Amino acid sequence: MRIIKISGIIKESVVDGPGFRLVIFTQGCPRHCRGCHNPDLIPAGGGREMTAGEVLQLIKQNISPLTGGITFSGGDPLMQADALLEILRLVREEYPQYSIWVYTGYTFEEVKTWPVLQYIDVLVDGPYEEDQRDISLAFRGSLNQRLIDVPASLTGEIRCLTLP
Numbered sequence: 001m002r003i004i005k006i007s008g009i010i011k012e013s014v015v016d017g018p019g020f021r022l023v024i025f026t027q028g029c030p031r032h033c034r035g036c037h038n039p040d041l042i043p044a045g046g047g048r049e050m051t052a053g054e055v056l057q058l059i060k061q062n063i064s065p066l067t068g069g070i071t072f073s074g075g076d077p078l079m080q081a082d083a084l085l086e087i088l089r090l091v092r093e094e095y096p097q098y099s100i101w102v103y104t105g106y107t108f109e110e111v112k113t114w115p116v117l118q119y120i121d122v123l124v125d126g127p128y129e130e131d132q133r134d135i136s137l138a139f140r141g142s143l144n145q146r147l148i149d150v151p152a153s154l155t156g157e158i159r160c161l162t163l164p
């Protein structure tokens with residue numbers, strides 16, 4: 001059983017993917033991007049240690065009738081990829097109707113062979129680049145970040161969602 005460090009949860013976010021989404025924030029990211037909008041989540045020492053089962057319970061307690069999907073952000077959830085895989089497997093079994101989005105500082109090319117990718121619908125990839133900041137972008141902060149359609153991209157060329 002693997003432990004993951006969680007820093008918080010938001011019940012109904014509208015900025016971390018389409019619709020009202022339940023967002024789990026993981027703790028820890030070594031990148032220290034200039035302008036990071038979650039600097040409190042960078043230190044690996046913070047947050048709360050939880051098992052995959054405990055995270056599933058946390059999700060169950062916060063699901064609402066409005067929930068349209070589940071997003072993992074941080075920090076960088078893929079820094080704890082093995083533990084995240086256990087969580088996403090449970091989430092898929094319990095809530096197959098919800099799309100799973102994951103934000104990461106890795107690029108898709110760097111992680112496309114990782115087992116955890118099989119459970120992710122959309123990967124918002126790449127670190128935040130302050131000199132490419134664009135507040136008109138949907139669900140991401142800088143132009144270099146992509147909304148990768150993971151199932152489609154794992155079977156062929158990289159496919160991105162077409163949002164403004």
Ligand code: SF4
Nearest residue numbers: 029032033036105128
């Ligand atoms: S990858 Fe994301 S969480 Fe990590 S430092 Fe950069 S902006 Fe912050």
